[in-house]
Amino acid sequence: MARVGVFICHCGENIGRTVDCAAVAKAAEAFPGVVKSVDYKYMCSDPGQQMIKDAIRDERLTGVVVGACSPRMHEPTFRRAAFEAGLNPYLLEMANLREHCSWVHEDRPVATEKAIDLMRVMVEKVKKNAELRPIRVPVEPTALVIGGGIAGIQAALDIAGGGKKVILVERSPSLGGHMARLSETFPTLDCSQCILTPRMVEAANHPNITLMTYSEVTKVDGFIGNFEVTVRQKARYVDPEKCTGCGACFEKCPAKKIPSEFDAALGNRTAIYRPFPQAVPNKPVIDAEHCIMLTKGKCGICAKVCPTGAIKYDDKDREVIVKVGAIVVATGFELWDHSAYGEYGAGRLEDVINGFQFERLASASGPTTGEIRRPSDGRIAESVVFIQCCGSRDPKRGVPYCSKICCMYTAKHAILYRHKVHHGRAVVFYMDVRAGGKGYDEFVRRAIETEGAEYIRGRVSRIYRRKDGRLVVKGADTLAGRPVEIVADMVVLADAIVPQPGASRLAQMLGVSYDEYGFYSEAHPKLRPVETAKAGVFLAGACQAPKDIPESVAQASAAAAKVLGLFSQPELEREPIVAKVNEVTCVHCRACIQACPYGAIEDKEIKDSKGNLIRTVACVNEGECQGCGTCVAVCRSGSIDLDGFTDEEVLAEIAALE
Amino acid sequence: MTQTSTKPDAATGADAAAQPWSPRIVAFVCNWCTYAGADLAGTSRLQYAPNVRIIKLPCTGRIDPLFILKAFEQGADAVLVSGCHPGDCHYTAGNYHARRRWGLFRRLMEFTGIDAKRLFFSWVSAAEGQKFADLINAVTDEVRQAGPFDPTNPARKRPWT
Amino acid sequence: MDLAKLRQDAAALLADGRAGLVIGFRERAGACVPAFVTDADQADALVYDDTCIANLAAYLRKPEIRQRRPVALVARPHVMRSLILLKAEHQLQGDDVLVLAVGDDTYHGVLTLAEAERLLNETYADLATDAQVLAEIERLEQMSPEERARFWSEQFAKCTRCYACRAACPMCYCERCIVEKNVPQWISTAAAGHGNYAWNVIRAFHLAGRCIECGACEAACPQGIPLMLLNALLAREARDQFDARPGYDAEAEPVVGSWNKDDDEGFIR
Known part of the structure; x- marks a missing residue:
């Protein structure tokens, strides 16, 4: 049996002036399941909270409704009080008697009637509320940074400086990105390479940073705290362990007329090359498309001149799977x-x-x-x-x-x-x-x-x-x-x-949304400009929108702060307002999977004890679900529900308004 | 609910039968925009008609057409659904899903005999306290003009079912 | 129509094991009824004409039928659309079914689902809503809301909640229908009043953007409730508002469950 306690706050005169709080408390006393109903001058004050705590213990309350200000104001306060008194905080609800009633109506009897209605609605809801516990998700405290331009370097350095491991993946043979190609920078006219190259070296030498240049992300699985990312390390044909970066190879390479990407095709490079003299790592790679040995099978000059025997014509692409808790996208x-x-x-x-x-x-x-x-x-x-x-x-x-x-x-x-x-x-x-x-x-x-x-x-x-x-x-x-x-x-x-060509393909891999041009979309244009709608994936730099260097660096540091915040605890604790699938009734039409703005719903295969597939159903990943409930409303069979706003709870609220 | 309390205009404790009809409107609103907009109307002390009862959901995307049917079934004279403006959804796209759903559902309601004048949709942001107050007043006025929801409408619960 | 060829194909499919079951129509007491043919010898009993309205795709959700996959179905264009849509909604694999395609008095032969999709888009791309249904919708739209309420009040009063409409519809494949959900119970199961209203309205809404207007539900209704008015209204709206063409593209996103930035919002204040 429900044992609900009702607490009506006068909020000084704020509620009491237009709402007859004593009358509301008296009316609520008659609601089925209400075992205690009182009014008090300031419910949020210490004695007010104590009153709630005492009642929870003394009356063995199974639910509490506080009729007071907006829950946006004091719901955390009262839920904490309930928790301290041993009641699951999600068994406490607030009715908004101030912002939605006493402050907007003048007629005292009318406002009092409305207040009674608002209380009835929340009492009926709280009777259906379930105990909810915070969701804990383990977090792998390693970050992946995609893109080794200034934004990626900055994010990696900041995360590494915060004591966490970073894997920095760069598609080209060297760190540096576009900034390494700039002559001077506005508005100070300082030399771009002079300010950038020390950071590149710092990133390469940082004990917490694992550098993966000439590598690309090819697959992303998992979710916040627990991503599994496949990185393809392209064949360099040069053993980085043996290479000393002496440069003998590219001085002698006969294939010399290849337009240099770094010089925007205004200069040439050789087939075995480093993109620019300050490249990090300062070790060449062979461009297999233009190398005479790799295309025609004869030449081999670089192998002959290499003093350390670092040239490996039989090198192959390799795929590595890394486990990371967060991803910073800085693809520029x-x-x-x-x-x-x-x-x-x-x-x-x-x-x-x-x-x-x-x-x-x-x-x-x-x-x-x-x-x-x-x-x-x-x-x-x-x-x-x-x-x-x-x-x-x-x-x-x-x-x-x-x-x-x-x-x-x-x-x-x-x-x-x-x-x-x-x-x-x-x-x-x-x-x-x-x-x-x-x-x-x-x-x-x-x-x-x-x-x-x-x-x-x-x-x-x-x-x-x-x-x-x-x-x-x-x-x-x-x-x-x-x-x-x-x-x-x-x-x-x-x-x-x-955006970079291929930006949308990476976005699809990551589950990040992007605009019609291919720029990645932030989770909220004003309040969450660094996060994406995909939990655990953050943005830095011009992959989101055109940005200059200081903006890219600032966003990179902001992304790093978000990552470090995420990594500050071994487990991620989330509000348990998440969707749940009834696996018995789900028919796997996948409408929810398609509708979920967060890609938080996936297929789940149900197998028998021998491993034979019985059926496939939808499954909500609690780590990723943000609790909007869109999936619930698209589910025709009523097989998904949203904790905190279940069908039963909402129906009880509607029924209370009869 | 007692007879008097179903009539928000009624004075407490007065004789129910003597009270004139006053619209009962159920509003399904999202937590992040319209609920906050209603809060702002409160903190700004904007006065508006007392006929609306808000049911808070996290997002308009959560609002199942069944909610609307149920509210009418229970005798609401009108239903208001309100959330974040396009592009402002806290969950990025819940309101877009909702908008499409309503675009179809409201047609079905109209077609089956629930007057379009009883079904309201709006976007009210957290900054639009004034819009919220104006909206509630307008909706209440319009429903008042439309009159009580016909007790014989097929969508309404009858005492004998 | 080359019925002999259809029978011959059906027999061949069963004989060489390409299909474990052929679902078509046979005649019984002067009417067309579904036929479930497992033996090549029985294929000669198959018939087809315009009165074969039942949407045989509805049988595919039954476990005893699924066991015999691949199943070959006698399918007119509407039924092919059902199959494509079932695939789009992950209720069918492409190789679960074969189609004995009929349409416009022509037998098009045995098609895979992919071939049926091509045939549909090439030959039957514009299956229009029944003109009488459209005229009736328009007539109802001219009425006052009160008159429409009265019309539907009378129609829904006839509903006995036998759920024949649901059983006839291939898209009503939920194992537990929302009407059977009892915690909480959204829709009253009493065969009267608001429960009937809620059931019929929600049934139609759950088909919004999904109904391919085969008419099987209305044909199945023993009470003669004009269900196609509701379905066709929503089909029209889904088409006009969101360019919905259910059953023409097995990769299409669901209409309810997707969105477009430019969706109409003229009705939103």
């Missing part, structure tokens, strides 16, 4: 392909380049050792046109969003160019200058006011090559309202920021 971005813009040369004009290519030209370690030479003939560019919003904010042919970092890096490019070619002309075409950020607008102003960049508000309608090889840029100056024509040696397009 790529530049949009501007060949869709026919008027900008459709990608066929050699001297029309993108931002990365300009970075490599401006970089002291780049193919031109930092001189701004145009790709077609290597002449110093005397006049450069920079075009912003190439693909960005163009819903028809590009992407509708603003790529956010282009205004800043274009200003940087203009400044760098003017520093390197003092007599050169730098013209920037822009739609709007969006320079929000610390020191950012000042930086753009500096480009315009002291560095001599000419900013023209307007679009470029056409770029073509003149007979003498120079480019003619035709556009409009919309502020002056007249057409402009500029002769340039080079045009730099600020291509839109887009």
